[in-house]
Amino acid sequence: MIKIAFAGNPNVGKSALINEIAGSSLTVGNWPGVTVEKKEAEFEYKGQRIKLVDLPGVYSLSPYTLEEKITREYIINETPDVVINVVDSTNLDRNLYLTMLLKELGRPMVMALNFVDEFEKLNYKLDIKHFETHIGMRAIPTSALKNKGTKELLDTALKVAKEHKGQKHAKYELRFDSFLEKKIKIVEEYVKNEDCFKKVLEKYSLDFVVIKLLESDRYFLEKLKDDYGIEKIDIVEDSIKKIEDKFDEDVETIFAESRYGAIKGILRHTLETSMKSRLDFTDKIDSILLNRILGLPIFFLLIAGLMGVVFNGAAPLQDWLDGFINGFLGKYAGILVEGTPNWLQSFVLDGLIAGVGGVLVFVPLMLFLYFFLAILEESGYMSRVAFLMDKIMRTMGLNGKAFVPMVLGFGCTVPAIYATRTLEDEKSRRLTALMAPFMSCGARLPVYGLFTAAFFGQSAGIIVMSLYFLGIAVAILVGLSFRNHSYFKTDDTALLIELPPYRIPSMKMISRSALTRTWEYLKKATTVIMGILILLWALTYFPNNGDSENSYMAKFGKAITPIMKPTGFGDRWEAVAAIPPSIAAKEVVVGFMAQVLPHEEISVTEEETTLTEDLVDQVKGLGYAMKDSAFAVVNIGAIVGLFETPDKEAVEEQGSGVVGAVAKMWEGDKEGPLKAFSFMVFILLVVPCVVTLAAIRQEFGDKFMWFVTGFLIIVPYVASTLIYQIGRLFI
Amino acid sequence: MKLTELDRGERAIIVKIGKLGDLKKRLTDMGITSGEVIKMERDAPLGDPREYIIKGTGIAIRNEDASLIEIRDIEEEK
Numbered sequence: 001m002i003k004i005a006f007a008g009n010p011n012v013g014k015s016a017l018i019n020e021i022a023g024s025s026l027t028v029g030n031w032p033g034v035t036v037e038k039k040e041a042e043f044e045y046k047g048q049r050i051k052l053v054d055l056p057g058v059y060s061l062s063p064y065t066l067e068e069k070i071t072r073e074y075i076i077n078e079t080p081d082v083v084i085n086v087v088d089s090t091n092l093d094r095n096l097y098l099t100m101l102l103k104e105l106g107r108p109m110v111m112a113l114n115f116v117d118e119f120e121k122l123n124y125k126l127d128i129k130h131f132e133t134h135i136g137m138r139a140i141p142t143s144a145l146k147n148k149g150t151k152e153l154l155d156t157a158l159k160v161a162k163e164h165k166g167q168k169h170a171k172y173e174l175r176f177d178s179f180l181e182k183k184i185k186i187v188e189e190y191v192k193n194e195d196c197f198k199k200v201l202e203k204y205s206l207d208f209v210v211i212k213l214l215e216s217d218r219y220f221l222e223k224l225k226d227d228y229g230i231e232k233i234d235i236v237e238d239s240i241k242k243i244e245d246k247f248d249e250d251v252e253t254i255f256a257e258s259r260y261g262a263i264k265g266i267l268r269h270t271l272e273t274s275m276k277s278r279l280d281f282t283d284k285i286d287s288i289l290l291n292r293i294l295g296l297p298i299f300f301l302l303i304a305g306l307m308g309v310v311f312n313g314a315a316p317l318q319d320w321l322d323g324f325i326n327g328f329l330g331k332y333a334g335i336l337v338e339g340t341p342n343w344l345q346s347f348v349l350d351g352l353i354a355g356v357g358g359v360l361v362f363v364p365l366m367l368f369l370y371f372f373l374a375i376l377e378e379s380g381y382m383s384r385v386a387f388l389m390d391k392i393m394r395t396m397g398l399n400g401k402a403f404v405p406m407v408l409g410f411g412c413t414v415p416a417i418y419a420t421r422t423l424e425d426e427k428s429r430r431l432t433a434l435m436a437p438f439m440s441c442g443a444r445l446p447v448y449g450l451f452t453a454a455f456f457g458q459s460a461g462i463i464v465m466s467l468y469f470l471g472i473a474v475a476i477l478v479g480l481s482f483r484n485h486s487y488f489k490t491d492d493t494a495l496l497i498e499l500p501p502y503r504i505p506s507m508k509m510i511s512r513s514a515l516t517r518t519w520e521y522l523k524k525a526t527t528v529i530m531g532i533l534i535l536l537w538a539l540t541y542f543p544n545n546g547d548s549e550n551s552y553m554a555k556f557g558k559a560i561t562p563i564m565k566p567t568g569f570g571d572r573w574e575a576v577a578a579i580p581p582s583i584a585a586k587e588v589v590v591g592f593m594a595q596v597l598p599h600e601e602i603s604v605t606e607e608e609t610t611l612t613e614d615l616v617d618q619v620k621g622l623g624y625a626m627k628d629s630a631f632a633v634v635n636i637g638a639i640v641g642l643f644e645t646p647d648k649e650a651v652e653e654q655g656s657g658v659v660g661a662v663a664k665m666w667e668g669d670k671e672g673p674l675k676a677f678s679f680m681v682f683i684l685l686v687v688p689c690v691v692t693l694a695a696i697r698q699e700f701g702d703k704f705m706w707f708v709t710g711f712l713i714i715v716p717y718v719a720s721t722l723i724y725q726i727g728r729l730f731i
Numbered sequence: 732m733k734l735t736e737l738d739r740g741e742r743a744i745i746v747k748i749g750k751l752g753d754l755k756k757r758l759t760d761m762g763i764t765s766g767e768v769i770k771m772e773r774d775a776p777l778g779d780p781r782e783y784i785i786k787g788t789g790i791a792i793r794n795e796d797a798s799l800i801e802i803r804d805i806e807e808e809k
Contacts, residue, residue, distance in 0.1 A: 060760035064753050094762045094786045249765075253748075256759040257766075278787060286773070286789075295776040387791045391777040494754045494796050495780050496761070499789035 001049040002161055003078065007071055007102055008086035009095055010057030011380070011500035013114045015039065016144035017086055018054050019509040021154055028516045030699075031056075031070050037421065045154065053080065061101045062252075063219045066426055075105050076204065081161040082108045084153065089113040089141065090122060090278040090501075092271060093263055099135065100259040106169035106205025109137045110157045116141035116148065123274040131270040136172045145506050169205040175262035179246060180255070183239040184210055190235050200228055214240060215252050282380075282501040290384060299388050303407050306376070308632070308639040310368045311411040311442070316628035317364035320621050325357035328618050332611070342545055351537035355530040358584065359522070362414060362691055364629075366521050369408070369415040370514035373422060376404075378505035382422055383497055390495055396476060397483025399423050399495075402432040406475070409439030410468075411642055413688040417695040418521075424497075430704065431479065431488040433696060437688050437712060438475040440468050442642060443586040447683050449646035450590050454663035455676040463677065464645050467684050474685060474719065525694035532690045536584050540592075549596050553577055567717065568724030569679040572665050579682065585689050590651060590658060597661035671731055678724040685716035734783070734792075734800040737771035742805055745769055749799035758800075762786040769802065 008014045019026060022041030031038045039054035055074055056067035063069040075083060085102055087095035102109060113119070113126070119141075132139050138156050142149035164170055176184060187210045191197045200209055212220040213236045224230040240251050247254045289298055330353050337345045376382045382401060389400035396402075401423050409416035416436040420429045448467060452460035482488045536553075544550045557577020564570030578592045609617075632638055648659050666672030687693065687709055697705040737743055745767050748755050763769070763785055772782040772789060780793045792800075 060757070062756055062760065064756065091787050094788055097760065097762065252756055253759050253764070256756075257764050260762065260764060279784065279789065282789070283772075290773055290775070290782070292774075292776050383791075387775050387780060387782065388777075390791075390793070391775065391779050494751075494757070495791055495793050496754065496757055496796070497791050498761070499782055499791055 001051055002082075002158060003051050003053070003080040004157055004161070005053045005055055005075060005078075005080035005083045005107075006086055007055045007075070007083055007098070008057060008112075008114075009059055009088065009098055011498060012057070012086050012088040012095065013144050013503075014057060014086045015054060015513070016378075016506050016509045017112060017114060017142060017150065017153075018052055019506075019512060020144045020147055020150050022052055024512070026512070026516060028513065028520055036066055036070060036426070046158075048158070050154075050158075053078075059098060061098070061105070062217065067424075069219075072105070075102070075107055076208075080107060082110060082157045082164070084110050084112055084157055085137075086112045086114050086142075089115055089119040089126070090124065092126075093260075093267055096135070096263045096266070097256075097259055100174065100262065103136065103172035103174060104205065104207045104211055106171065106207060108160050108164040108167075108170045109172075110153065110160050111135065111137055111139040112149070112153050113139050113141045115143060117143040117146050118278065122276045122278060125272040127270045131266070134266040134270065144509070145504075168202070171205075171207070174207060175265065176255070177258040177261060180243065180258055183214065183243055187213060187236055187239055190233070196228065196230055200224065200230070211255065214243070215255055216240065278501055285502050286384070286499075289381070290387065295388055299385065302381075303404065304639055305636050306372055306404075307407060307411055307642065308636045309372055310365065310408070310415065311642055312632035312635070312638045313629050314364040314368045316625040316632065318361045320625035321361050321364065322357060323621065324618055325353060325360060328614055329353055329356075331614070343541065346541055346545075347534075347537070350541070351534045354537070355533040358533050358691070359526050359529045363518060363522070365412065365415060366418070366518040367514050369418060370517045371510060373404075373419055374510040374513055375505055377422060378503070378510060380500045380502045383499050386495070386497055387499060394495075396431075396435075396479030397428070397489065398432060398435075398479065399425065399428045402428060405432050405436050406439055409436040409441060411442055413437050413439070413441050413692045414695050417692060417699060418517075420699065427488050430700060431482060433700060433704075434482065434488070434708060434711070435475040435479050437692060437708070438471045438478065438685060440471045440684055441586070441688060443689065444683055445643075445645050446587040446651060447582075447589045448680055449648075449651045450593065450659060450662055451676045451680050452645065453648040453651055453659045455666075455673045460645065463680075467680055468643075470681065470719075471684050474715065478715075521695075521698070524698040525691065528694040528697060529690050532693075533584055536581050540581055553580060554596065556580065564717075566725065567678050567682060567720035568671065568675040568728070569682070569720070571675070574665065575679055579686060582683065583687050583689055583693075585691075586683060589683065593662055594658040597658070597665070671728060674724060674727045674731060677727070678720045681723055682716045682720045685712065685719055687712040732802050732804070734769065734771075734797040734802050735781075735794050737769075737802070739771055739773060742768055742770045743802040744805055746801040746803050749801065751796060751799055754796060761790060762788065763790070763800070768805065 006014050006018055018039060018041065022043060025041040025043045027040055029038050029040070030036065036056055041052045043050055053074070055071040058065070058068045058071050061068055061072045063072050074080070083102060083105075085099050087099065099109075099111065113128075119126075128139055128141070138160065140149050140153045140156055142153055144150070188206060191201070191206065191209055191213075197209065213233070243251055243254060249257075288294060291298075330349055333348055333353055334345070337348050376385075382404075385404060386400035389403045391400075393400045393402050402420075404422065405416040405419040408419050413436060416439065417433055420432045420436070423429045423432060444467075445464075448460075448464045452463050456463050539553045539556075540551045542552055554573070554577050557580075558573040561570055561573045561576050564576045569575040574593065574596045577596065578589045581592050582589045651659055666675050669675070693705055693709060696708055732743070734743075734745075745763065745765050747765055748758055748763065751758065767785055770784040772784050774781045775791075778794075780791045781797065782789050782791050783797075784790075
C-alpha cells in the first residue's frame with residue numbers, strides 16, 4: 001500500500017483537493033485521543049492500493065500546538081511514502097516556509113501549486129522548471145475547483161514514491177545562510193560520527209537532528225534524553241552561542257529568518273508578480289463586512305440567518321421523519337407484533353421505534369448544520385467571526401468563534417456541540433461545550449409552555465424570557481470560573497489568526513463533507529442514544545407493564561424526593577420523577593406529566609386507512625416537507641418562531657388536560673408559582689438530552705461526557721435550591 | 732515606535748519582536764520577522780484586535796501583543 005500524506009498551511013484548499021482526488025472514499029474521524037479532525041481515504045488506483053491522509057493545516061512544525069505536533073509526529077513515525085505539500089500559489093513567499101521545514105524531515109515530497117486558476121487571473125508567472133530545480137521537488141499546478149492537475153499530482157506522487165522506495169531519508173538542499181551552513185556542517189560531522197546517534201538517525205533524518213539540536217527544540221531534546229539518553233552536547237552549545245552572538249537574536253528566530261531568506265532567493269529568480277494583489281477582492285468585501293459601524297450588525301444578521309436556515313430549514317423534514325417513523329412505521333410495526341405479549345409490543349413501539357426516531361430526527365439538522373457551517377468556514381468568514389467577537393468572548397476565556405456554537409445552542413444543544421469543531425484549540429472547545437448546554441434550547445419550550453400556562457397566565461412571556469437570561473448568566477459564570485482551570489485554559493493566549501482571502505467554496509466538497517460527517521454521527525451516536533432510550537423505556541414500563549405511576553422510574557422519583565426537597569418542587573414526586581426521563585428529550589416531561597397526573601382525557605378517534613393510502617400520504621408529506629424546508633431557508637424572519645413558547649392549546653396536544661392537572665399539583669399553595677419556576681430552572685440547567693451526551697462523547701470522549709453529566713446535575717440542583725430558598729423569603 | 736501606533740493604511744518596517752515567549756515563534760513562523768514591511772489594515776469594530784497585512788496575508792493580532800512589536804518608518808530606510 002502506498003501512503004500519501006497531505007501537508008500545508010490552513011486555507012490552502014487542501015481538503016478540497018483531497019476530496020477531488022479521493023471522491024466518495026473519504027472518511028472523517030478524529031486523531032486518536034484528541035478532537036482534531038482526521039480525514040482519510042483508501043482506494044484502488046492503477047492496480048495499487050492507496051491511502052491518503054489529510055494532516056491538519058499548520059504554519060510550522062514546532063510542536064507547540066496540537067496540530068503541529070500531529071503533523072510532525074505523523075511524518076516522522078508513520079513514514080508516509082510521499083508527502084504532498086499543498087501550497088497557495090498566490091502566496092508562495094509565506095507558504096514555502098512550511099515546505100522548507102517539511103524538507104528537513106527528509107520524506108519524499110511533491111508540491112501542489114494550488115489555486116492556479118487564481119494565480120493565472122492575477123497574471124502571475126512562475127518558471128516551473130527552474131522553480132522545481134531550486135526547491136528540489138516536482139511542483140504540479142492544481143485547482144480543486146476546476147478539477148485541474150489532480151490526476152497529474154497523484155501520478156507524480158506515485159512516481160516519486162517509487163523512486164525513493166527503500167530509501168530511509170530523502171536529502172534536500174536547504175540553503176541556509178553561509179554562516180549557519182558552517183555551523184550545521186560542524187554539528188553534522190559530530191552527529192554522523194558519534195555512536196549514540198546511530199539509533200537516532202534510523203528514525204530521524206540527519207538534517208532534522210542537526211537543525212533541531214541547533215534550534216534547541218524543547219520537544220526534540222526531551223525525546224533525545226528520554227529515548228536515547230543523549231543530553232547536553234558541548235559542540236552544539238558552543239555553535240549556538242556563536243550563532244546568537246553573531247546575529248544578536250535567539251537561534252530559533254535566526255533559523256526562521258534564514259529560511260525566509262532562502263525562499264526570497266528562490267522566488268526572486270522564478271516568480272513574476274503583477275500589480276494585482278490577491279487581497280484586492282477580499283479587501284473590498286471586508287470594507288463592508290468588517291466595517292467599523294456595519295461589521296457587527298451584519299454579523300448578527302448573518303448569525304440570525306444561520307439559525308433560521310439550520311433550524312427552520314431542517315424542521316419540516318424533521319417533522320416528516322418523526323411522522324414517518326412513529327406514525328407510519330409505528331402503525332405497521334404495531335400490526336406485525338399484534339398478539340404478542342404486551343411488553344413486547346410496547347418494547348417495539350415505545351422503545352425500539354421511538355429510539356430509531358430519536359436518532360434519525362436529528363439527521364436533517366446535522367446535514368443543514370454541517371452544510372452551512374462549512375460554507376462559513378470555507379468562504380473565510382469564520383475567521384472574521386473570531387476577529388469581530390474576540391474582545392467580547394475573551395473575557396470568558398473563549399475564542400471569538402465560540403459565539404457561533406453558543407447561539408446555535410438556543411435552537412438545539414446538539415448542533416452547538418458539533419459546532420465547537422470550528423474552534424482551533426482543544427481546551428476552548430471543551431469550555432464552549434461545557435457552557436453551550438445552558439443556552440435554553442427549543443425542546444425546553446414545551447415544558448416552559450406547560451408550567452407557565454398552569455401557574456403564570458399573563459406574565460408567561462416575562463417568565464420565559466427570564467429563563468433565557470438566567471441560562472446565559474449561568475453560562476457566563478461557568479466560563480468565568482473555569483477559564484483558568486488547566487483542563488480548560490487555552491495554551492495559546494494570543495489570538496493570532498489569519499484572515500484568509502474570501503473564496504467561493506466548492507459545493508461538491510461541502511455537500512460531501514456534510515454527508516460524511518452526518519454519517520459519522522449515525523455511526524458513533526446511534527448506539528448510545530438507542531441504548532439510553534431503551535433503558536428509559538424499560539424503567540418507565542416495568543415492573544407493572546406500562547403503569548407509569550408504579551414504574552421503577554416513579555419509585556426512583558419517590559425515593560429521591562427527600563433529597564430534592566430544598567428545590568421546592570421536590571414535594572411532588574411526579575415533578576421529581578419527570579426529570580430522569582426528560583433526558584430522552586426535554587419535551588417528554590409534558591407527556592410524562594400527562595401519564596402520571598390524574599386528569600380527564602379527551603379521546604381522539606383515528607380514521608382507518610390502507611397501506612397504499614398511507615404510503616401515498618408519506619410520499620406526499622415528504623414532498624411538502626422539502627418544499628417547506630426550501631421556503632424556510634429563504635424566510636429569515638421565521639427565526640422569531642424559534643423562541644415562541646407553545647400556548648395552552650399547543651401544550652394540550654401532547655396530553656389533553658395536562659395543564660389543568662399540573663396546575664392542581666400545587667393548587668392553593670402560595671409558593672406554587674415559585675415551585676413551578678424552580679422546576680423550570682432545573683429543566684433549563686439539567687443535562688439537556690441523550691443526543692447531546694452522545695455528541696459530547698463523540699467529540700470529547702467518555703470521561704468528559706461523564707464529567708458534563710455530573711456537572712449538569714449539580715448545577716441545576718444548586719441553582720433551583722438557591723432560587724427557591726431565597727424566593728420564599730419574599731413570599 | 733510600537734506596532735499599535737500605526738494608523739489605518741499606514742506601513743512600517745518591523746525592527747524587533749519583544750518578549751512574547753512562544754508567541755514570538757508563532758509570529759516568526761507566519762512571516763512576521765524583522766525587516767519585513769507590515770501594514771495596518773483595519774481595527775475590529777470594538778477596537779481590538781487589529782488586522783495587519785504582511786507577506787500578502789491578513790493577520791489579526793491583539794493590541795496587547797502588537798504593542799510588543801517594535802517598528803520604524805519606511806522613509807528612515809538605511
